[in-house]
Amino acid sequence: xxxxxxxxxxxxTEKGKDVELRCDPISGHTALYWYRQSLGQGLEFLIYFQGNxxxxxxxxxxxxxxxxxxxxxxxxxxxxxTQQEDSAVxxxxxxxxxxxxxxxxxxxxxxxxxx
Amino acid sequence: xxxxxxxxxxxxxxxxxxxxLSCTYDTSESDYYLFWYKQPPSRQMILVIRQEAYKQQNATxxxxxxxxxxxxKSFSLKISDSQLGDAAMYFCAYxxxxxxxxxxxxxLQVTL
Numbered sequence: 001x002x003x004x005x006x007x008x009x010x011x012x013t014e015k016g017k018d019v020e021l022r023c024d025p026i027s028g029h030t031a032l033y034w035y036r037q038s039l040g041q042g043l044e045f046l047i048y049f050q051g052n053x054x055x056x057x058x059x060x061x062x063x064x065x066x067x068x069x070x071x072x073x074x075x076x077x078x079x080x081x082t083q084q085e086d087s088a089v090x091x092x093x094x095x096x097x098x099x100x101x102x103x104x105x106x107x108x109x110x111x112x113x114x115x
Numbered sequence: 116x117x118x119x120x121x122x123x124x125x126x127x128x129x130x131x132x133x134x135x136l137s138c139t140y141d142t143s144e145s146d147y148y149l150f151w152y153k154q155p156p157s158r159q160m161i162l163v164i165r166q167e168a169y170k171q172q173n174a175t176x177x178x179x180x181x182x183x184x185x186x187x188k189s190f191s192l193k194i195s196d197s198q199l200g201d202a203a204m205y206f207c208a209y210x211x212x213x214x215x216x217x218x219x220x221x222x223l224q225v226t227l
Contacts, residue, residue, distance in 0.1 A: 033215070042206055042217035043160075059214075089158060093215075102148050102210055106160035 004107035025094030121218035138207030148210040155203040
């Protein structure tokens with residue numbers, strides 16, 4: 001079946017503008033994750049959604065970052081008043097999170113550049 | 116807090132040879148999962164192999180195998196018969212509860 005998809009693939013924005021990044025998880029996956037990968041770095045956890053439970057927002061770096069997941073499927077990560085340090089690749093992943101199926105499958109990411 | 120350490124920023128291997136990438140982690144948990152992910156220039160994170168902490172047997176996936184030493188908190192990846200397509204960043208990752216914690220990665224070059 002189809003993998004995790006993300007849009008846009010690349011986004012260039014001016015400092016101070018808001019941006020929205022979209023993630024479509026694998027159908028049937030109940031868990032959805034957002035990560036940030038700065039240039040040459042590993043992945044930094046941002047937020048985690050699991051079914052109808054309250055999301056784990058412990059990785060969000062500031063209150064300019066927020067995310068929602070509608071209908072238990074598509075998710076949007078919003079960054080308000082973007083700063084240059086927000087420039088990074090934002091990766092989304094989904095998972096079944098059933099016994100024996102905890103691996104996360106990643107989308108291709110959105111490269112965000114703040115000028 | 117869990118940490119994952121990859122002490123080799125870059126490695127190089129000749130085609131058809133074997134290479135081992137190192138990973139250590141720090142945790143107080145007893146139940147967790149470990150993964151190796153590959154990230155080629157396309158930036159797509161691809162799952163290479165996984166290991167459940169409760170399993171003593173080392174995981175194997177074709178040319179990829181791990182050496183999991185739970186007491187030493189070590190989880191190395193061995194790539195046999197290396198191919199040009201194996202060239203990529205390799206990330207070790209630790210999963211417990213809801214989060215994957217990643218190492219900083221090892222860039223693998225494959226030479227002719």
